[in-house]
Amino acid sequence: MRRERRRDRLTDLALWAVLAGSVLLKSDPNDGGSWWWVGVGVPLTGVAVLLCRARPLLSLVIVAVLSGWQSLELFTPSYAAALVAFGYITGRRTATARPALFTFAGIAATGLVLSLLLEDLWSWFAQLVTLLFTVVVPWLVGRYVRQYAQLVSAGWQLADRMEREQEAVADRERLRERSRIAGDMHDSLGHELSLIAVRAAALEVDPSLDERRQAAAGELRQAAAEATARLRDIIGVLRADGEPAPTAPGAETVTALVERARNSGMAVELTEDSAPSALPPMTDRAVHRVVQESLTNAAKHAPGAAVRVRLSYGEDDVTVRFTNERQVSATSLASGGTGLVGLDERVRLAGGTLTHGPDGEGFRVTARLPLTSGAAPSPVPPAPTSARELDHARRRVRRGLVQAITVPVAVAAVLAVLVLGFRMYSDTRTVMDRGRYDRIQVGDTRADVLTRLPRLSLDGPPPGVQPEPADAGRCEYYRARKYETTPAYRLCFKDDRLTSKTIVTDVDNEEDRPR
Known part of the structure; x- marks a missing residue:
């Protein structure tokens, strides 16, 4: 850095x-x-x-x-x-x-x-x-x-992401197979342990055995029963997809979680509406996990960025909105990705929906969760394919390239039309009638002359004409004919009076003729 x-x-x-x-x-x-x-x-x-x-x-x-x-x-x-x-x-x-x-x-x-x-x-x-x-x-x-x-x-x-997804698929297959093996072990070992307990119980009440052997058989029966229960608890953690998820929420509240993040140096702003008395266990734990995972991602991928957390409670659901101002590294959005995948599964099992993605220069996470207990899990959304995302990025670049070419051309065309239109307009507004020119006399005041002049004058002397006379003052030029720069009328003013009037032409064609 x-x-x-x-x-x-x-x-x-x-x-x-x-x-x-x-x-x-x-x-x-x-x-x-x-x-x-x-x-x-x-x-x-x-x-x-x-x-x-x-x-x-x-x-x-x-x-x-x-x-x-x-x-x-x-x-x-x-x-x-x-x-x-x-x-x-x-x-x-x-x-x-x-x-x-x-x-x-x-x-x-x-x-x-x-x-x-x-x-x-x-x-x-x-x-x-x-x-x-x-x-x-x-x-x-x-x-x-x-x-x-x-x-x-x-x-x-x-x-x-594809490499990580392939690794995740392989890990899921391995875990699934291990779950099957664990289930088989539970069925077979549990059955064998149950048979051992039954046989030990039979020996415990066998009158042909003395009390010491009957006590040993009773201890064997109790140990087999305890081993069966322990095996059921251990293997039961590997639950099937149709079984309910654990619902016991953690003891830490969202407020305590945000306060702990502040103490670690993050700039976190928490806004929370008046909350109901108690949230459903699955919703409570999901809200906590959304804020926790979002704070972890912000600290990892956008250190130092301001973070805003908002909890809004409606009649039927609670909305968690998490935003951070900037994303330092573009590649960090794709790093891992398993945290958001697991978070999406947590929200889905609670019956809610989760959306996340870039928001301007930052990142946004939004979760909507039900306020009723026993809500059915939301359907699993179809995962976006890499080909679709890459095609979208390619279309965006092609659109940028087209804009880089067509926008200047279009603007230049519009400017050309405007310049041409203004040129045609100015050509018609800079033409002086010969009769008006003849009525103007040297020595007239500028105020009197302006009443007989067109609204516009040429920007400067037409190309090719002779230079202006010395001490002529300020000279203005007007067209004699439309769309032609020469011949032109030159009027020179000094001290607010007309000092000279001349019809100027291109020196290559005709000499200037004073009038």
């Missing part, structure tokens, strides 16, 4: 060194503001690395905020590697997909709000593309790796 922790710390330290190096190398030494960002980004990247094992989503959010603060498009040279790394780590170390999906949606929604406030919707589209390829795709790859590891682990678990 210490070796694994040391290795984890070294891995985290190496990850922080790589990500911090990216922040340092991509900073401009001539820009004083960038050094301020280094002073903030390097420590916060270290915090994200520290949290990535317990709270990987929080680490991803920290890096996303750092990257988004530098650029609304989310893609920055300083934090691109960090986004990819923490996206993968989130998929690798998060059991369920829903929290991650909510986080991605929250990042996209925040970007949309900021883009609308800044009137720069194209940055939001760029942010979505960055989110898809630097976060979502690595997250899907991480989930696939996690599911593949679970498949491999499930295969080893099933192989180990």
Whole structure:
């Protein structure tokens, strides 16, 4: 355990060194503001690395905020590697997909709000593309790796379980045969001992024998009777399947059992409803065994994890719910397995049902037991086959692989449709009528000109046009025709007045013509 922790710390330290190096190398030494960002980004990247094992989503959010603060498009040279790394780590170390999906949606929604406030919707589209390829795709790859590891682990678990089941079957056959031999011994030896006792009784009353010999025969008869009774008691322990199980409960209560576990260092929380005056013997012993076996498994397979035990009493049954927060070793779920099998048999003979299995990152055991005496044993449930479990694990991995391929493609297709739609919308909203352009005069105030302009302008000068005139102020460009960038109208403002108006074209085709 210490070796694994040391290795984890070294891995985290190496990850922080790589990500911090990216922040340092991509900073401009001539820009004083960038050094301020280094002073903030390097420590916060270290915090994200520290949290990535317990709270990987929080680490991803920290890096996303750092990257988004530098650029609304989310893609920055300083934090691109960090986004990819923490996206993968989130998929690798998060059991369920829903929290991650909510986080991605929250990042996209925040970007949309900021883009609308800044009137720069194209940055939001760029942010979505960055989110898809630097976060979502690595997250899907991480989930696939996690599911593949679970498949491999499930295969080893099933192989180990099959070996143990084969050993258990062999042990049961040996015990069954020994039970038959013991029964045969009981029948034969008991019959012989009974005959010896009868013959000794006959000798005890034989008048031809003196008193000493009659006393010896009486002692022989009594010894044979005692040996017969002792043999019946010993062999009777090997009861047949149809005979009732022992019903005497132990003296220790569930409260005392939990208190003993607390004294040993376990963090156990017991919640118990008001219990009836007395439970049936079989139910009482089964409740005790469920809690005892569950505490033993938690101490063995998840040391240090918080444990919760709840006893709920209904009108006809009592429910025992046992949960622990985390499962340290995935292979420990399959180690042995005989404890849960025996526990299931104990609950079944008491007339109840037992369910158990992973619950998120932890483990759960639930038992329902009747409150009436003499309840018939529950039917034996069919054991799950290894082939079915392995097939389920394979389907889960295949589904993860399909998601890793189809989700980015589907999201990219949706983004393409959105970008195309917005492009077509912007093309129609950035076109200026020639008549409006002619009515605009140099020297007009910006307020008067805005009343004649389209709602949107181009993001910048069209490609290939001549540079803007010196001291022209801020220039804006508008299309002359739909779906064409040139020719375009250029209007330049300075001190809230129009200083120049020009029709610009591609310099390879036509010179700029002032108007």
